[in-house]
Amino acid sequence: MANKIRVATTSLAGCFGCHMSFLDxxxxxxxxxxxxxxxxSPLTDIEHCTRCDIGLIEGGVCNSENVHVLREFRKNCKxxxxxxxxxxxxxxxxxxxxxSLEECLSESYLDGIGIENGQIPNDPELPLLLDKVRPIxxxxxxxxxxxxxxxxxxxxxxxLTDLIDGREPSLPYELVHYD
Amino acid sequence: MSKTIxxxxxxxxxxDGQTIMEAATAASVYIxxxxxxxxxTPHGSCKLxxxxxxxxxxxxxxxxxxxxQDVLNNTKELTDDRQRITQMLFVEGNHLCPGxxxxxxxxxxxxxxxxxxxxNHFPLFYPKREVDASHPDVMxxxxxxxxxxxxVRASQEKDSKDVFAISGRGINKHLIVNAQSGxxxxxxxxxTDHAAHICPTGAILxxxxxxxxxxxxxxxxxxxxxxxxxxxxxxxPIAALPPSLAVETEHHQHGE
Numbered sequence: 014m015a016n017k018i019r020v021a022t023t024s025l026a027g028c029f030g031c032h033m034s035f036l037d038x039x040x041x042x043x044x045x046x047x048x049x050x051x052x053x054s055p056l057t058d059i060e061h062c063t064r065c066d067i068g069l070i071e072g073g074v075c076n077s078e079n080v081h082v083l084r085e086f087r088k089n090c091k092x093x094x095x096x097x098x099x100x101x102x103x104x105x106x107x108x109x110x111x112x113s114l115e116e117c118l119s120e121s122y123l124d125g126i127g128i129e130n131g132q133i134p135n136d137p138e139l140p141l142l143l144d145k146v147r148p149i150x151x152x153x154x155x156x157x158x159x160x161x162x163x164x165x166x167x168x169x170x171x172x173l174t175d176l177i178d179g180r181e182p183s184l185p186y187e188l189v190h191y192d
Numbered sequence: 193m194s195k196t197i198x199x200x201x202x203x204x205x206x207x208d209g210q211t212i213m214e215a216a217t218a219a220s221v222y223i224x225x226x227x228x229x230x231x232x233t234p235h236g237s238c239k240l241x242x243x244x245x246x247x248x249x250x251x252x253x254x255x256x257x258x259x260x261q262d263v264l265n266n267t268k269e270l271t272d273d274r275q276r277i278t279q280m281l282f283v284e285g286n287h288l289c290p291g292x293x294x295x296x297x298x299x300x301x302x303x304x305x306x307x308x309x310x311x312n313h314f315p316l317f318y319p320k321r322e323v324d325a326s327h328p329d330v331m332x333x334x335x336x337x338x339x340x341x342x343x344v345r346a347s348q349e350k351d352s353k354d355v356f357a358i359s360g361r362g363i364n365k366h367l368i369v370n371a372q373s374g375x376x377x378x379x380x381x382x383x384t385d386h387a388a389h390i391c392p393t394g395a396i397l398x399x400x401x402x403x404x405x406x407x408x409x410x411x412x413x414x415x416x417x418x419x420x421x422x423x424x425x426x427x428x429p430i431a432a433l434p435p436s437l438a439v440e441t442e443h444h445q446h447g448e
Binding site: 095098101102103104105107108110111145147148150151155157158159160162183184186187189190191192 | 282286287288289290291292295296301304305306308310311312313315316318320407413414416
């Protein structure tokens with residue numbers, strides 16, 4: 014098929030659980046592959062977006078690289094989707110928002126149990142951490158939200174098939190979960 | 193001939209002294225709510241029960257039913273308003289459902305599900321709030337308090353104690369407990385008190401009971417809150433009710 018729908022995906026401050034859940038659609042992914050082509054995604058190893066129809070973003074924004082990636086997706090994707098609790102409200106990583114960054118880093122790399130010769134990583138290649146983890150709708154315009162930790166495979170399936178078939182995507186009660 | 197109001201065009205009977213919420217519930221019409229509980233004095237703070245009465249916005253839980261009222265409840269405009277209100281409740285606190293033991297039996301979450309709320313819309317506040325785990329059997333997680341005052345009312349009206357109160361105004365509003373130390377362990381709260389079971393969110397929890405029912409098998413995982421709420425008020429049967437609604441059920445089993 015010449016004009017497949019191009020889908021890009023990424024995980025920012027996420028655990029890849031949403032991506033795993035996406036793959037949970039099992040053999041339906043073959044049906045999806047008939048009409049969809051993956052662009053930038055951990056599933057393809059393509060490193061940068063080209064023009065895409067749909068961008069799926071897992072995870073919130075916790076460092077400078079997350080911000081760049083998110084903006085790249087917004088620039089290239091016609092429809093940008095917040096996938097999962099972390100993208101929508103920061104999720105588990107946002108629990109560090111109540112502790113100062115200095116305390117977080119000290120606990121992890123200097124004062125934590127079992128640490129010897131501790132030092133806080135400062136290689137220039139490492140993206141700088143933001144002082145707080147933020148949901149992605151605070152950084153770029155988001156078109157759709159798929160709640161869940163993670164959203165079930167049925168949520169991905171319902172949403173993508175709605176979009177592909179030209180319907181306004183909607184989730185029935187049994188597919189809406191925040192946990 | 194009994195007096196009537198109309199809700200979304202349907203004629204609903206009421207008795208003098210009833211609020212719009214009471215008349216609606218008696219007629220099996222669900223109006224979304226969080227701070228309202230049929231057994232306690234109405235508070236009118238959460239604004240989820242916002243309805244349009246003769247073209248004017250009112251809280252159904254506090255507004256008296258009056259002959260001939262034309263009430264709008266289930267409209268697109270009101271559902272949108274209620275969704276925004278619920279989103280404000282979410283962003284003002286720290287409601288991180290995957291890490292909360294109340295998930296699936298939380299009324300705040302259930303109302304959001306019912307309204308098909310998929311996002312928070314507003315920027316998140318991430319306010320810094322404390323957890324009080326000092327009491328041997330009950331804990332307070334202030335991150336999840338929505339200031340509905342149900343615990344305040346339950347403690348005063350049912351338990352004849354005065355354990356809880358709301359202090360401060362506006363964004364500084366917070367739940368306090370009646371002890372010099374400010375700690376729950378120094379109050380006379382007991383795990384059997386109504387106030388310990390009434391919280392519609394995960395702010396007041398009974399310790400060591402959080403995972404007795406597995407996630408995925410909890411009440412709002414399968415039932416919508418409109419059905420659960422109407423069942424709790426006696427008009428519809430349902431298998432299992434969350435602890436925060438059990439008080440009502442017990443009352444209705446014995447009382448009716």
